[in-house]
Amino acid sequence: MISSSTVVTSVVEKLRQALATGRWRSGDMLPGQRELAEQLGISRPSLREAIIVLETLGLVRSMPGKGVVVLDEPLADGVASASAVAQATLGDYLQLRYTLEPFIVGLLAQSISQKETGELRLSLMDLREALEEADGEAGNHAYIAFHEQLFALTANPIFHSMVQQTRSALQQSAQALKVSAEHQAARLGEAEALVRAIRNKDSAGASDLMRQHILQEGRRLNVPLQIPDNA
Structure with missing residues (x-):
């Protein structure tokens, strides 16, 4: 908390x-x-x-x-x-992400352009560079920027306004975790798989990958994530 x-x-x-x-x-x-x-x-x-x-x-x-x-x-x-x-827990923040981000990437996979896919791949380069340089702080910044970019690429202006709430959730997750090379590598691998699904217009696959990523973040943070049985 x-x-x-x-x-x-x-x-x-x-x-x-x-x-x-x-x-x-x-x-x-x-x-x-x-x-x-x-x-x-x-x-x-x-x-x-x-x-x-x-x-x-x-x-x-x-x-x-x-x-x-x-x-x-x-x-x-x-x-x-x-x-x-102020009283929110990390679990609360992860629930917010679990609610929003899978839906966001599912929509994005349906509408993303080749140029926008290129922009996401550039963000992956920032994550990869931070991992290669063993820079945990840069890795956190790149991680937050990548997920914010997913929101920014949607056509729905309301989702754009939600970046503030999601930024807080991402920051809480990132700051609470002492990012090891192992964790950075896991985040990068999960992000790469997500971008491939988005690039391939695999909406359901992208949504599922995002759900799995957030669940993995919870495990890395040692925070059990409470979700509905059918989610």
């Missing part, structure tokens, strides 16, 4: 108030994690978890290698939403 949900929720509200009062505006970058954690008097892990919640609420977005950028505030959010997300 995400640690110290009370602290995280409190930090989320402080940051939401700061955004609402214009301390940081849309397009601004938040201070670095060390500086911001010191300003708020909290630990950096608590700050990271609060940032994940803000991403889920669509208020900010983490930009790998750059920092955290402020987004336009969505029309309808509430304190209850922040609290609920």
Whole structure:
């Protein structure tokens, strides 16, 4: 479970108030994690978890290698939403992924163009390069980017908006796992099989491969995933 949900929720509200009062505006970058954690008097892990919640609420977005950028505030959010997300478990995040991603890739397999298939294969190169260089952090970034790209390639604009929620789920999964070379290789193999199914227009196969991947992620995280018997 995400640690110290009370602290995280409190930090989320402080940051939401700061955004609402214009301390940081849309397009601004938040201070670095060390500086911001010191300003708020909290630990950096608590700050990271609060940032994940803000991403889920669509208020900010983490930009790998750059920092955290402020987004336009969505029309309808509430304190209850922040609290609920702050108390989410890794199992909850995996359930979200299991619900969305197999359907997404199934649709994508039906409509993907040759150019878009090429873009996915380029993402695989980033995963492969991270594995070859034994760079776990780069592997996590590449893993998140690959799955976000699957959402971005769909024609449904609502799915595009769901990237924020899925990004949080992916980040939680990626950060909780100390990525070994074995795990990176497994992720790469699963992603390669998925792209082959999508390229071959195998909608059912792509969906099944994604389900199996998320179940494997749960096993790698030692998090049992509760799903309906007929799922």
